[in-house]
Amino acid sequence: MIATQTASSVPDPLSVPANAPEHCPGTESQLAGKAEACDGCANQETCASNTPKGPDPALPLITARMSTVKRKILVLSGKGGVGKSTFTAQLAWAFAADDQTQTGIMDVDICGPSIPTILGIASEQVHASSSGWSPIYVQDNLGVMSVGFMLPSSRDAVMWRGPKKNGLISQFLKDVDWGDLDYLLVDTPPGTSDEHLSVVQYLKESGIDGAVLITTPQEVALQDVRREIDFCRKVGIKILGLVENMSGFVCPNCKGESQIFKPTTGGAKKLAEDTGIELLGAVPLDPRIGKSADYGVSFLDEYPDSPATTAYLDIIDRIKDILGD
Amino acid sequence: MANDQETTAVSRRLNSIKHIIIVLSGKGGVGKSSVSAQLALNLYAASPTARVGILDVDLTGPSIPRMLGVDGHAVHQSSDGWVPVYADGAQGRLGCMSVGFLVKNKGDSVVWRGPKKNGMIRQFLSDVRWGDLDYLVIDTPPGTSDEHLSLLEHMSPVYPKLSAVIVTTPQAVALMDVMKCLSFTRATNLPVLGLIENMSGYVCPCCGEVSNVFSTGGGKDMAEREGLPFLGSLPVDTELVTLLDAASGGGEDSTGGSGAFELLVRYEKTPSAKLFREIVSTLTRNLAPDQSIDSK
Structure with a gap:
């Protein structure tokens, strides 16, 4: 008996250009620009030259743009949903509470x-100006x-x-017109893959001041x-410290x-001891944190009396101390 | 052309599998892996002969080995491909494959x-000797990127067997990412069996008060709005968290072989197990029409 198979094709919508020939191998294929089907395709030359060679021409431009940024901090975590973005936002709000401090957030998720x-600016659109894309401003200095x-x-x-x-x-x-910044916070997706490698490579020359690692107490997150x-x-990124969320x-x-x-294996405290990394602090779970994020308001401003606010502020002070600001 | 051969390798391997269920969520940390693990355990327990596989394609953050209590095991190579690690020991009905089995040291990063x-995903699909399976549950990383596109691309010859379950938590920030994930399934014509709302409420152990730690009801509303079957909501279950977290390190299981079977026994005592059983029965009902086509 032969099982009937309807091989519905799954096109990768972004890998095959609209004007590509029928048997286009996809621009990300090894055969891009070299396959038989590519003969006569308008994109052949672009595809064939796609293999990266030598240093990225963007590097000097990035270094020039980043020369006006004093501190670059990454917010990392191997695990998803532990509060990277929430922490990034609180950190930025705390930095920007000082009128004189120019802060930027780059979301590479x-x-x-x-x-x-989380910042309450979900419906905004980016505008291009002669000096590049303008960031969206939550307030004058953020x-x-x-x-x-x-x-x-x-x-x-x-x-x-x-x-x-x-x-x-x-x-x-x-291309983003960041201007003069005291802090640029980079919020990352979970994992250790393309986005992370790229940020690190692009910022190698400009220098990354350090990374804050966010975790939750259970072992599945800690691993x-x-x-x-x-x-x-x-x-070779310096780790500023660990935050247990x-x-x-x-x-x-x-x-x-x-x-x-439950911290079945000792939580972030034990991890910090084992690895010699500083535990910056532990933030308790407060349902109002999530709610603030949903509504796009600053938790620190809304609930200044919450124990979580105190924890956040202590951590932020400690980060400033470590950076020497 | 080389590509054609790979596809047949994948389809030859996966032809002996009846259903492939992909667990998706745009957002990280909403419980994809714990739902995948529970789904596998429930499908396994549903019948004494059910054969279930679980494939973890979260390459940079594999959690499945830990949750199923097989952390630290290694994959063996046989003449017929990689042998999955069996979480139920000698019974060999719950196979598991993850990049976590391939790294030497558990602290090593896969960059x-x-x-x-x-x-790697192509190898997982073409080189693992699953044998005859009733269900293959695939746990994915967050997002809609390389892993997801590769999975669907490589599995295109067995596309009729595929379906997806979407996991979310109730808060708006998570739902937004999940919406993107739903758009992804629509763009790729992947049938969605339904939506599960996880971490919906937490029962205080001291006073029994239910707190909506991450808001509530968002998943159900979204399912209604988008015309998706709503499979159910699961509250935060600390017993389950502890069980899945300490699966391998727990003091009770001394023998490696029977330890995982014990995992199922202990799992069935958690409050989540009861709720999840209902989810699985709805889910298998949604799957049923496919099965009749398959068996023709």
Whole structure:
């Protein structure tokens, strides 16, 4: 008996150009520009020369653009959903609370940009000027750039493979008119892949001041963070410290504290001891943090009396201390 | 042309699998891996002969080995390809494959760009000796990028077997990413079996008060709005978190072989197990029409 197969094709919508011939191997294929089908295609030359050679021509431009940025800080975590974007936003708001401090956020989570929502600027669009793309300003001294500002609708998926993501990250660094910044915070997607490597490579010459690693207390998250630490050491990024997020929960009804994500293996404290990395602090889980993020308001301003606010502010002070500011 | 051969290698391997369920979510940390693990455990427990596989394509942050209590195991090579690690020991009905089995040291990072990830996924699909499976559950990383595109590309010859389950948490920030993920399934014509809302409420152990730690109801609303079947909501279950977290390090299981079976016994005692059983029965009902086509 022969099983019938309807081989529905799954086109990679972004890898085959609209004007490509029928058997186009896709621009990301090894055969791009070299396959038989490519003869006579208008894109043949571009595809054939696609293989990267020598240093990226964007590098000097990035270095020039970044020369007016004093501190570049990465917010990393191997695991998703531990609060990277929320932390980045709080950190930026805290820096920008001082009128004299110019702060920027670059959101390189291309497939799942959360920064625009968390900062309450989700419906903005990027504008181009003669000096480059203008960041979106949350307030006078807090500029943001994210792929979220470039999509026609927030429903649209960004189905991009690595090279396209790298291209956009390079544009974020060289084409965005960041101006003079005291701090540029880079919010990253989970994992240790294209986005991370690209940011590190593009900023190698300008220098990264350090990375803040975010984790939650349970082992499943910690093991991803261990991988991220290994990544930082491999590529030579200084780790400013570790933040344990969602650390304990205070019931709004009975004020009893419980652990939602139990630190079965000692949590971030143990990890910090084992790896010799400083534990910057632990932020308790407060449902109002998530709510503030959904509404795009600053948690620190809205709930100054929450224990989580105190924890955030202590961590931020410690980061400033470490940086020597 | 070389590409054609690869596809047949993948399709030959996957032809002995009845259903392939891809667990997706645009957002990270919403519980894809824990849902995948629970889905596999429930499908496994649903029948004494069910054979289930679980493939973890989260290459830079594999969590499945830890959750199924097989952290630290190594993959063996046989003449017929890689042998999956069996979480239920000698019974050999719950196979598991992850990049976590391939790295030497568990703290080692896998720093790979797209093309390398693509190659690894192709190998996972073409070189793993799954044998006859009723279900293959695929756990994915967050986003809609290389891993997802590669998966669908390589599995295009067995496309009719594919379906997806989307996991979300209730807050708006997560739902936005999940919406993108849904757009992805539409762009790629991947049938969606339904939406699961995870981390929906937390029961305070001291007073029993339910707190909506990450808001509530967002997933259900979205499912209605988008015309998706809503499979159910799962509250934050600390027992489950602890169980999946300490699966391998737990003090109780001394023998490596029976330890994982014990995982199932212990899992079935958690409050989530009961809720999840219902989710799985809805889900398999949604799958049923495909099966009848398949068996013809």
